[in-house]
Amino acid sequence: GIGIGEISTEISQNSWNMNGVAFFRAREALDIVKKEEKMRMTYIISHDKELDFIINSMYMLMDSIIGEWTISKWESVYAYEKYHNYEQAGKYLEKSRQAISNSCKSAHLEKIKQGEEDIKRLIENYLM
DSSP: OEEOSOOOSOOOSSGGGOOSHHHHHHHHHHHHHHHTGGGOSOOEEOSOHHHHHHHHHHHHHHHHHHHTOOHHHHHHHHHHHHHSSHHHHHHHHTOOHHHHHHHHHHTTHHHHHHHHHHHHHHIIIIIO
16 A cells, blocks of 8 residues: 655654554555455555556556466566576576576566556656
């Protein structure tokens, strides 16, 4: 659950000890994720319901793709994200460079990363 808004308390290790619009919205978003179980993993609430609709639609599509990942794809994506290249990721997982590349491609990693960047840009340009 992602909430966009003000924070009215000091930053704390435990988010439940923090307060403000951002946290109320995040908790509401988390409740929505819990209700919709397998349909969503991510939900955002801000002051702009129309933009929330667009971003949440993007998240739902990305979550659908990620929800189909096998353990092998998760491992390949993790290793690639950690080392930023297929060769090192392959060494880490004791797999070939090509196996890591193929796994990341079939996971649609570049599309997910582009979606994440697009959402970041929308939030920075329209909600901050």
